[in-house]
Amino acid sequence: MSFMRRVLRPVSALAICAALTPIGAWAYEEAPALAEQVAAGTLPPVDQRLPAQPEVVTPLESVGTYGGKLRRMLGGSNDHNSILRVVSPQGLTRWKPDFSGVVPNVAESWESSADGSEFTFHLREGMKWSDGEPFTADDIMFFVDDLLNNKEFYPNAPARFVVGGETMQAEKIDDHTIKLKFAAPYGTFLTELATPLAQEPVLWAKHYCMQYHPKYNPDIQALVDATEAVEDWTGLYRLNCGEVEAPNRWSNPERPTLDPWVVTGDGYSAGSTKVVMERNPYFWQVDTAGNQLPYIDTLEMGVAQDNQAMVLEAVAxxxxxxxxxxxxxxxxxxxxxxxxxxxxxxxxxINSNSNVMAIHFNQTHKDPVMREVIRNKDVRIALSLGIDRDEIIDIVYQGQGEPWQIGPRPDHVLYNEQLGRQYTEYDPDRANELLDAAGLAERDADGYRLLPDGRRFTFNVNYTGIEQPDWGDSLEIIKEQWKEIGVELNSSSVERSIYYSRGEANEHDFMVWGAPGGLDPTLSPRDVLSVHPQASWFSIPWVRWYISGGTEGEEPSEAMKKRLELYEAYKAEADQEKALDIFRQIHQIAADELEVIGISLAPNLVGVVNKKLRNVPDAIPASWMYPDPGPTLPQTYYYAE
Incomplete structure (x- = not known):
């Protein structure tokens, strides 16, 4: 499959246009419910709701029929990304369904400058927000000028919009043409825009959200004062207009979007038991027969409090x-x-992950004694050698997998054998030798090693057991295995919000999470680079240093600083082969450092799909950066009779 062998970079630095099938004089068709509203005079005719040139999408199997309800389940009150995955991030670009590259999406086409530092996007003339108001270059200018470059809204601008230490700028050419500019070449920008976290340029409708911005509303403080739970205009803005990755994105039915379906009722909030979304009457895609998408009327997402309840719903x-x-x-x-x-x-x-469970030893531990011990590479090697991965794979993962650390999967062009396979053999004798030599030879009456200050060498670890019970099972086995080398491990399951708050506060010995980067190593480098404030758990203060340009957090190790320099060079490099060579250097340094270890190469995953649902691929990449199943275009799914 092409998505297992491709490299995730822009398709071309030249102009790229969506494949449009001219509709010409065809009559557009629409869903019966919308036709009724047109007949009643409450909605404009379909040809007035679509752009002058809507994107024409070729369905995977066949042109569909209108109607029906697509049912899914959400996990509690913080599962907003499950909504995003099926609605799909409607960014300027999007992934091809096979994850092999990017194509135009909200943008009709683009050109980039010869050095890759400027990108000119051509928008679809006549395209509208879900409330019928025009979508134009002014909406993107609003994001760039009034939000991205506003220090109150973004004290530190998102790293994906910062190059060479300077934040992205924008120039409006006309109502349907805009140029996005960077201080230096940005070779990965077009692929970055296809990821779920880079939709901001087209996320917010200026005509609606400007009411929550002090530049446009002189009475903004009165709104702040009248709203509970917000302290300033930025909180008020995010409450009403949402964020790219937060539950509040789906909590306000009045907020206009460019999505195929729009939230109704009370939206998604802490007390929700169900989230319902109805088709967007102004959605800007049609099929090859001129039928406005989406085919399916309604998304209905129940809210479950645990994964087992979801399994039971699926089985039923x-x-x-x-x-x-x-x-x-x-x-x-x-x-x-x-x-x-x-x-x-x-x-x-198809699993894009590298490992089922990565262990992030905290290189920036607040306790200086634990920090010194954890930063000793021989200690980390010993802890890795002290894990019998075959036993865990047999018991927890039904024998599916193989001992593995992190990094690209063996069939990927960036595969690094050392990064993936080093120190994965079970060798407790060698582990004990290394720990003795590291100055941890003294033990207490129970056989556990003592730290230099006399405390027991103990790891206290939280994990999200509701979502990943297998991590709890694996940690229990590791607890018994590490006991043989004199290291104590205590683990406890916590709710996801607690897990994140402790990690972001740098209050952990180590953290566990699934390791991305198996098929998407350049898009998900958080286990080899200190770049993600909610996932590079081995070095959160280093992440803050990187994101803030050195004004916050903690200066990283020399090895990490070198990798971050290489990462900046990688992002700027427009030549694909040169860029890959740069990333190979990043992986090699990470392999030499061994900051993060893993358990098993991630096996493929399973899901369920209604037998009557059509235009669904037989296999779908499972990845956060390819927020499945969104890039397969759920707006083209339909039910067979």
Whole structure:
């Protein structure tokens, strides 16, 4: 499959246009419910709601029919990304369905400068927000001038919009043409725009959100004072207009969007038991027969409090397509057993991850004694050698997988054998020798090693057990294995918000999470680079140093500073082969440092899909950077009779 071998970089630095099938004199068609509103005079005719040149999408299997409801499940009150995955981030660019490159999306086409520092986007004339107001270059200018470059709104601008230490700038050419400019070449910008975290340029409608901005509303303080739970205009803005990755993005039904479906009712909030979204009557895509998309009328997402409840809903046939939170391979037998009765098929999800569980030893530990011990590479080697990965794979993962650390999968062009396979053998004798030599030879009455200050060498670890019970099982096995080398491990399951708050506060010995970067190493480098404030758990203060340009956080190690320099060079390099060579250097330094270790190469995942649902691929990449199933265009899914 091409997405297992491709390199995630721009398709071309030249002008790239969407493949448009001229509709010409065809009559556009629309959903019956919208036609009724047109007849009643409450909605403009379909040709007045579409752009002058809507994007024409070729369905995977066949032109569909209108109607129906797509059912999914959300996990509690903080599962906003499950909504994003099916609605799909409607950015300027998007991924091809096979994850092989990017194509125009909200933008009709683009050109880039010869050095890759400027990108001119051509927007679709006549395109509208979900409330019928025009979408133009002014909306992007609003983001760049009034939000991105506003220190109150962004004290530190998102790194994806900062190059050479300077924030992205914009120049309006005309209402439908805009130039985005950087201080230096940015070879990965077009692929960055296709990821789920780079939709901001087209996320906010100026005509609506300007009411929450002091530049446009002189009475903004009165609104702040009248609103509970906000302290300033930035909080008020985010409450009403949402953020790119937060529950509040889906909490306000009045906020205009460019999405195929728009939230209704009370939206998604802490007390939600169900989230309902209805088709956007102004959505800007049509199929090859001129039918306005989406085909499906309604998205209905129930809210469950644990993953097992979702599994039961899937088995009962109450989920139409989903792998999120039910993709554990342990569920595959029960899915297979109940597929006929539940009216679904098993959905094959190609795992883009590198490892099922990565262990991020905290290089920036607040305790100076623990920090010194953790920063000793021989200690980290010993801890890795003290894990019997084969035992964990057999017991927890039903024998599916192989001992693995982190990094690109073996069939990827950036595969680094050392990064993936070093120190994965089980060798407790060698581990004990290394720990003795590291000055940790003294033990207490229970056989546990003592730190230099006399305390027991103990790791206290939190994990998100509701979402990933396999991590708890793996940690329990590691606890017994590390006991043999004199290291104590205590683990406890916590709710996701607690997990994140402790990690962001740098109050952890080590953190565990799934390791990305198996198929998307250049897009998800958070385990080898200190770049992600909610995922590079081995070095959160280093991340803050990088994001702030050295004004906050803690100066990284020399090895990390070198990698961050290389990363900046990689992002600027327009030549694909040279860029790959730069990333190979990053991986080699990470392999030599061994800051993060893993358990098993991530096996493919499972999901369920209604047997009657059409235009769904047989296999879908499972990745956050390819927020599945969004790039397969759920707006083209439909139900067969």
């Amino acid at each position: 046939g109450n989920i139409d397509i989903q792998r999120r939170k039910i993709s554990n391979l342990a569920n595959k037998p029960v899915f297979a057993e109940n597929a006929e009765k539940g009216g679904y098929k098993i959905l094959n999800m």
